[in-house]
Amino acid sequence: MSNYSIAIHGGAGTILKNVMTPEKEHAYSQALKEAIEAGEFILKNGGTAIDAVEIAVRSMEDNPLFNAGKGAVFTNLGKNEMDASIMDGNDLSAGAVAGISNIKNPISLAKAVMKKSEHVFLVGNGALDFAKEMNAQFEDDAYFFVQMRQDQLNQAKESDGMFLDHTSTDKFENGEKKFGTVGAVALDVHGNLAAATSTGGMTNKKYGRVGDSPIIGAGTYANNDTCAISCTGHGELFIRSVTAYDVSCLMEYKELSLKDACNEVVHNKLVKIGGEGGLIAIDNKGNIELSFNSDGMYRAKKSSTSELFIGIYK
Amino acid sequence: MSNYSIAIHGGAGTILKNVMTPEKEHAYSQALKEAIEAGEFILKNGGTAIDAVEIAVRSMEDNPLFNAGKGAVFTNLGKNEMDASIMDGNDLSAGAVAGISNIKNPISLAKAVMKKSEHVFLVGNGALDFAKEMNAQFEDDAYFFVQMRQDQLNQAKESDGMFLDHTSTDKFENGEKKFGTVGAVALDVHGNLAAATSTGGMTNKKYGRVGDSPIIGAGTYANNDTCAISCTGHGELFIRSVTAYDVSCLMEYKELSLKDACNEVVHNKLVKIGGEGGLIAIDNKGNIELSFNSDGMYRAKKSSTSELFIGIYK
Numbered sequence: 001m002s003n004y005s006i007a008i009h010g011g012a013g014t015i016l017k018n019v020m021t022p023e024k025e026h027a028y029s030q031a032l033k034e035a036i037e038a039g040e041f042i043l044k045n046g047g048t049a050i051d052a053v054e055i056a057v058r059s060m061e062d063n064p065l066f067n068a069g070k071g072a073v074f075t076n077l078g079k080n081e082m083d084a085s086i087m088d089g090n091d092l093s094a095g096a097v098a099g100i101s102n103i104k105n106p107i108s109l110a111k112a113v114m115k116k117s118e119h120v121f122l123v124g125n126g127a128l129d130f131a132k133e134m135n136a137q138f139e140d141d142a143y144f145f146v147q148m149r150q151d152q153l154n155q156a157k158e159s160d161g162m163f164l165d166h167t168s169t170d171k172f173e174n175g176e177k178k179f180g181t182v183g184a185v186a187l188d189v190h191g192n193l194a195a196a197t198s199t200g201g202m203t204n205k206k207y208g209r210v211g212d213s214p215i216i217g218a219g220t221y222a223n224n225d226t227c228a229i230s231c232t233g234h235g236e237l238f239i240r241s242v243t244a245y246d247v248s249c250l251m252e253y254k255e256l257s258l259k260d261a262c263n264e265v266v267h268n269k270l271v272k273i274g275g276e277g278g279l280i281a282i283d284n285k286g287n288i289e290l291s292f293n294s295d296g297m298y299r300a301k302k303s304s305t306s307e308l309f310i311g312i313y314k
Numbered sequence: 315m316s317n318y319s320i321a322i323h324g325g326a327g328t329i330l331k332n333v334m335t336p337e338k339e340h341a342y343s344q345a346l347k348e349a350i351e352a353g354e355f356i357l358k359n360g361g362t363a364i365d366a367v368e369i370a371v372r373s374m375e376d377n378p379l380f381n382a383g384k385g386a387v388f389t390n391l392g393k394n395e396m397d398a399s400i401m402d403g404n405d406l407s408a409g410a411v412a413g414i415s416n417i418k419n420p421i422s423l424a425k426a427v428m429k430k431s432e433h434v435f436l437v438g439n440g441a442l443d444f445a446k447e448m449n450a451q452f453e454d455d456a457y458f459f460v461q462m463r464q465d466q467l468n469q470a471k472e473s474d475g476m477f478l479d480h481t482s483t484d485k486f487e488n489g490e491k492k493f494g495t496v497g498a499v500a501l502d503v504h505g506n507l508a509a510a511t512s513t514g515g516m517t518n519k520k521y522g523r524v525g526d527s528p529i530i531g532a533g534t535y536a537n538n539d540t541c542a543i544s545c546t547g548h549g550e551l552f553i554r555s556v557t558a559y560d561v562s563c564l565m566e567y568k569e570l571s572l573k574d575a576c577n578e579v580v581h582n583k584l585v586k587i588g589g590e591g592g593l594i595a596i597d598n599k600g601n602i603e604l605s606f607n608s609d610g611m612y613r614a615k616k617s618s619t620s621e622l623f624i625g626i627y628k
Contacts, residue, residue, distance in 0.1 A: 092554045092587065098524075099437050119523045120550045123413050124438040126522020208440020209433045210412075217531040217556035236434045240406045242531035245556040246563070253567035273406065 004043035005286040005303035006186040008036050008056050010066045012232045012278040013179045015296030017313050028065060029310050032300040035059035039184055040302050049194035049228070050088045050111070053184040057084075057107040057196045060182035064146045066298075067180020069105055070139075071146050072200025074153040080144045082200050083214035084110040089193030089222035089284075096121045096214040100128060102144070104137040107198045110214070112136065120216065124208075149203070156204035179294070181213055183230030185222070185282045189304075193228035193284060195220045195244070211235020217245035224284055226251040227258055232297065233270070233277010241265075241275060251283070258283040266291040318357035319600040319617035320500040322350050322370050324380045326546045326592040327493045329610030331627050342379060343624050346614040349373035353498055354616050363508035363542070364402045364425070367498040371398075371421040371510045374496035378460045380612075381494020383419055384453075385460050386514025388467040394458045396514050397528035398424040403507030403536035403598075410528040413438045416458070418451040421512045424528070426450065434530065438522075463517070470518035493608070495527055497544025499536070499596045503618075507542035507598060509534045509558070525549020531559040538598055540565040541572055546611065547584070547591010555579075555589060565597070572597040580605040 010032060039056030043049070061069025072080040084106035085096035095114025098121070103109050112134045113122055122130055131138070183197040197220045199213040212219035212235040219235070221244035222228035229244040238244075243265060250261035262281050270277070271293055278292025280299060290299045296313045324346060353370030357363070375383025386394040398420035399410035409428025412435070417423050426448045427436055436444055445452070495513040502508075511534045513527040526533035526549040533549070535558035536542035543558040552558075557579060564575035576595050584591070585607055592606025594613060604613045604625065614624045 087554075094554050099440070117521070118550070119521065120553045121524040121529075123522040123524050126413070126520060130521040206440065207431070207433065207444040208437040210435040210437050215435075215529060215531070216553050217529070217559060221556070236432070239434045239530050240401075240408050242535070242556065242559040245531060245559055249560070249563035249567055253563055 002189045003286050003304045004187055004189050005282050005288050006036060006039045006043060006052055006056065006184065007280040007282060007288050007290060007301040008032065008039065008060070008184045008299065009230065009232050009278070009280045010060055010182050010298030011180045012292045012294045012297035014294065015298070015312060025312065028298055028312060031060065031063045031065050032298060032310050033308065036300040036302050036308065039186060043186060043188050046189055048190065049186040049188040049192045050086065052186040052188065053194045053196035054086065054107055054111055056184035057182055057198050058105050061105050061107060061198055066182045067200040068182045068198040070144055071149065072144060073149050073180060073203040076204050076206045078153065080200055082106045082198070083210055084198035085214040085216055085220040086110045086114060086196040087194065087216055087220050087222040088114070089224040089228055092223060094120050094216045096216060097123070097127045098210045098214040099124045099208055102138050102140065103131055104139045107196050109136050121214070152203045179233045179277050181232035183232060183280060185228040185230050185280050187282050187284065187286050191224065191284065193222045193224050193282060195222040195228040195230045197230045212238035212243065215239055217242050219244060221245045221248055223248055227281050227283045229279055229281050231277065231279040233294070234275055237270065237273050237275030238277065241270060241273060243270065243279065247279070247281060258287050258289055262289040262291040266293050316503050317600045317618045318501055318503050319596050319602050320350055320353045320357060320366055320370065320498065321594040321596055321602050321604060321615040322346060322353065322374070322498045322613065323544065323546050323592070323594045324374055324496050324612030325494045326606045326608045326611035328608065329612070329626060339626065342612055342626060345374065345377045345379050346612060346624050347622065350614045350616050350622065353500060357500060357502050360503055362504065363500040363502040363506045364400065366500040366502065367508045367510035368400065368421055368425055370498035371496055371512050372419050375419050375421060375512055380496045381514040382496045382512040384458055385463065386458060387463050387494060387517040390518050390520045392467065394514055396420045396512070397524055398512035399528045399530055399534040400424045400428060400510040401508065401530055401534050401536040402428065403538040403542055406537060408434050408530045410435045410530060411437070411441045412524045412528040413522055414441050416452050416454065417445055418453045421510050423450050435528070466517045493547045493591050495546035497546060497594060499542040499544050499594050501596050501598065501600050505538065505598065507536045507538050507596060509536040509542040509544045511544045526552035526557065529553055531556050533558060535559045535562055537562055541595050541597045543593055543595045545591065545593040548589055551584065551587050551589030552591065555584060555587060557584065557593065561593070561595060572601050572603055576603040576605040580607050
């Protein structure tokens with residue numbers, strides 16, 4: 001086996017061409033291209049799927065265009081509270097963090113939890129204690145500050161709303177409603193699948209809310225026997241639907257193809273429960289699905305046998 | 315339909331008859347009887363499954379014998395950090411909290427998240443802010459203090475270990491290894507299933523570790539189309555296995571009976587990955603399963619057509 005595949009997303013939602021400027025469209029496309037090429041470089045050189053998804057997600061965490069890492073949205077208290085998770089389909093090992101601040105790359109901290117702790121899920125200040133012991137890279141608040149996110153927080157507070165990145169309101173980002181999350185899935189030349197997801201959560205969120213991104217089975221899942229999945233959308237509905245693992249179960253237990261399993265979950269089960277968003281998926285043969293029931297999803301895919309595809313709208 | 319069923323657990327692990335005193339055995343049996351009768355009272359009077367599982371879990375949270383609520387184990391910093399989740403199989407609504415302190419009944423806070431917030435999962439201080447707005451019952455540290463838990467923390471610190479309630483060591487609780495968690499599942503006379511799980515986590519835990527108990531799909535799941543599940547065991551393995559939802563998927567997609575689905579998950583899939591523990595399950599016909607791959611599990615079951623059963627050992 002020497003084939004590889006990789007796919008990434010940068011969030012889904014009400015992303016409409018008529019409210020997008022050519023400059024912004026170009027910036028997003030370029031950012032997606034950089035991220036997927038960073039991951040592909042690993043795979044092309046015989047690296048592992050787990051390293052490829054980490055690198056691709058790091059690239060998007062470092063880019064202020066996406067709601068993860070630098071560019072994460074602000075909570076009600078004006079802080080960044082970030083969540084991330086990663087899973088290796090080879091041995092079902094997994095790591096996740098939630099409610100963390102000042103960590104440059106949450107996805108790499110999640111990977112350290114997976115590789116270097118006996119745990120899967122660390123939250124809040126405890127996760128930061130672990131990060132210090134691991135010599136994880138911290139950044140001060142100034143690093144994470146992006147004026148657009150401050151404006152969003154001010155707008156959200158004015159209307160007393162809580163927004164998943166950019167919720168649809170007239171005042172808000174020209175009617176855009178985006179579920180800001182980034183994610184990557186990959187199949188490496190050794191036949192291993194991996195998935196990674198990272199998010200800055202909701203603008204103006206209170207109460208230490210955690211969505212599906214750091215939840216293994218909901219936002220992220222990988223299993224060499226079936227598929228690797230990373231989700232983006234209205235997190236509460238994805239948690240209640242156990243979305244990522246559901247795709248895997250439909251393949252394993254009902255013998256659906258990756259395409260049919262993704263269709264069932266995204267266009268039937270999630271729609272019935274009101275779960276707007278999407279997911280990216282790769283199966284163990286290298287097939288790629290980019291499924292969403294929203295108006296758009298920032299997305300890209302590439303494999304050893306297919307050209308780079310970048311998409312934004314439906 | 316006028317049948318009802320209820321089952322509860324108070325944790326699984328190395329629970330051996332030869333290290334149990336008759337007094338302790340009696341106390342656990344009595345505590346299980348009280349909890350299940352509290353839940354059954356709701357069901358017998360036409361109440362809902364969601365209220366029944368809440369009440370049964372509250373009873374065990376209030377009892378210092380179990381590692382949940384009063385009697386929760388101490389973290390490395392000498393605090394109680396508790397987690398809980400609840401799910402209603404009728405509409406797949408769910409609520410969960412993690413890393414919370416000083417809340418008398420974490421399961422009721424999880425229920426408030428489900429019923430009175432737009433979220434599913436709240437963690438840490440944010441969850442406590444929500445609790446204050448809900449007028450949840452707080453208790454000071456003295457309420458939660460149980461000398462046995464302090465002794466366990468001291469022993470764990472001496473050996474620099476981290477224990478799931480009582481991990482097996484010669485010095486530690488006479489060789490007992492228990493996964494301290496409580497949970498309940500129920501079918502009400504209206505045909506609704508519900509599940510609830512609550513835990514105090516691991517003795518001497520660091521880093522804000524969160525196990526499977528508050529994770530919808532891992533420690534808790536309920537769906538009127540299939541079953542209600544509450545798990546107890548080595549949480550990291552249960553998260554990676556998405557254990558609770560896996561039982562549901564095996565029924566829905568592979569058309570296994572509840573008994574066969576529980577056997578497959580507990581005695582095959584979990585064993586393969588090294589996941590010690592168990593689960594309680596009820597399907598939408600009222601069948602009850604109490605499955606575990608450890609030496610024992612504190613458990614009880616009762617239905618409108620069957621007598622009370624209480625079990626501790628294999």
